[in-house]
Each structure stands twice: as structure tokens, then as C-alpha cells.
Amino acid sequence: MKIGELSRATGTNIETIRYYERIGLLPEPHRTAANYRSYGDAHRARLAFVRHSRELGFTIEEIRSLLDLSDHPERECDEADRIATRHLEQVEEKIAQLTLLRDELTRIVGRCRGGVAADCRVIEALSDHSHCESAH
Amino acid sequence: MKIGELSRATGTNIETIRYYERIGLLPEPHRTAANYRSYGDAHRARLAFVRHSRELGFTIEEIRSLLDLSDHPERECDEADRIATRHLEQVEEKIAQLTLLRDELTRIVGRCRGGVAADCRVIEALSDHSHCESAH
DNA sequence: ATGCACCCTGTAGCAACTACAGGGTCAAGC
């Protein structure tokens, strides 16, 4: 299949596919006589793996390691588990941070009563960190 | 005060302070005879406002609008409230997304039983989106 | 033959910094 078909089949932007190839995440496909890229099922599966991993928030470098492992099925899989576990921890920490943030923002937004900027509680809150309840 | 002092006083990287000046978020300070930047209290307050806003996740462009409002205290403050409210909504959406992600990752990580990559549940889960419980 | 959809390469842009390279300034200590 050509790059446009692969793009539609995986929901990936054409430029992104070429970008993945450029950084070595996807192997270079065969070319037609007209120099068009020509992909097979293995390419599509690999791209699906990459997209799915990205959707789950893994970085390109993490995906590189995961793909490497997937290319060497005889290796121990503890590295994959380590990457996923660390990523899960990061996601949990991010959620915790954003939750604090949300509470702070809720307090700030809730205080606005309209009027002019001189009396604005939003701007006042941003000016003075000491009004905050949690560290950020 | 010199840039190093301002940096310590606000917990901002020196390069970041110069960056904010370059993009017009902070005004150009006076210079000493040796061409060193020289800041006063107004600068420090403005930088504190910017840092605090960044910590709360506002973008540079949002901060530009908020500063603009803060510079014109006679204006209506509904713009500030609109920016903060929209930002709060974005944070809430991000939390919701990350929560789905966390649940998916928890399922993936929890399934790993060790062994070789060929049998790895982490890699299997990444290969096959259909194992997922939620959209992402 | 001409229009259109598709493909190619290469480069530059985005956000919000961060990290140099290569130089100047200033006060303290010998």
C-alpha cells in the first residue's frame, strides 16, 4: 500500500509517518519505480504499535526500547515492564499535580465577581502566590 | 538588582528571564555602565506574576493577555475570568484523559508475569488496541 | 493535453524553554 493508504489505515498523518521513518522508528519501505513508498502488513502492524504507544503517552525513546524488545522475542521482558511501570508512575504523579492545580484554579475562578481589572480576584490571585493553598 | 539576584529572588532561570524579555513578556530593564541589566521591585512583581501563572499552567499568550489587563486596571475583568475558566476546563479534561490512561496502564502493567518478550503482556497489549477497555 | 489527486525531498515552524560558545566586567587576594 502507498503512504496515503497507510495513513488512512492507521489514522496517522502522512508527514508523521515520514517523520517516524526519518528518526528510525519505522524501517525504510520498498519503493515503486516512481520512487513511491510501498508498505506491507508488517509495516502497518509496527506503525499501529507506535501509534498505540504514543496514545498511551510513551515517549519516542521508550517506544524505541519497546520495539527493540518486540523485535527480539527471546529476551527477558522485564525492561518492558520497567518502562510501563515508570510511565504509570509518571502519569499518576501528573494526575496528582493537575488535581492540585484544578483545586487552585477553582478557588481563583470562583472568586471573580466581575467589575474592573483593578478589583479582579483572578489577577490578584496570580499576583500573590501567598493566597494559594497548595504548593505548585 | 542584577539578573542573578532576580533569578534567585523568583526561582527563575537566568536564561528564562532573558527569554521572557526577548519575547516581550518582561519590559527591558535599565542597564548599568557595564551593560548589565538592572531590575527594580516592579520587575520582580511582574516576573512573579508570570512564574505563578506558568506554574498554574497558563500559556505565554494567556499570560500576555492577563498582564495586559493588569496593566489597565480600568478595564472590565471578564477577559481574565474567561481565560481562567477556559484553562480550568482544559485542566479538568486533561485529568479525565490521564485517568483513563492510568486505568489502561494499570491493566497492562498488572498483567506482566515476567519471562521472555515473546510472551510479554505489555508488548502484546501495545500491539493490539482491541485489548483496551477505553478509547484513547 | 490538462486537470487533479497523490507522491517526493528538504527545510522551517510550533511552545517554552535550555544550553552552549565566545566574549566582557568586577572585586578580592597575592
Added chain:
DNA sequence: GCTTGACCCTGTAGTTGCTACAGGGTGCAT
């Protein structure tokens, strides 16, 4: 008076993960 070290300057390039051109070639239908 000379060195050492901490600080400051400008300008440019790197980071992440794409995305968006510009400027050109290909393939098929009308």
C-alpha cells in the same frame, strides 16, 4: 599589577513530537 573566579553579555542552536509549507514529479481520467 596581575590573576582567579564569579558573574554578566549576545547570539545561536538544541529539545520533543510533530506539522506545514515550497517546489517539484507521477498517474489516471476526461
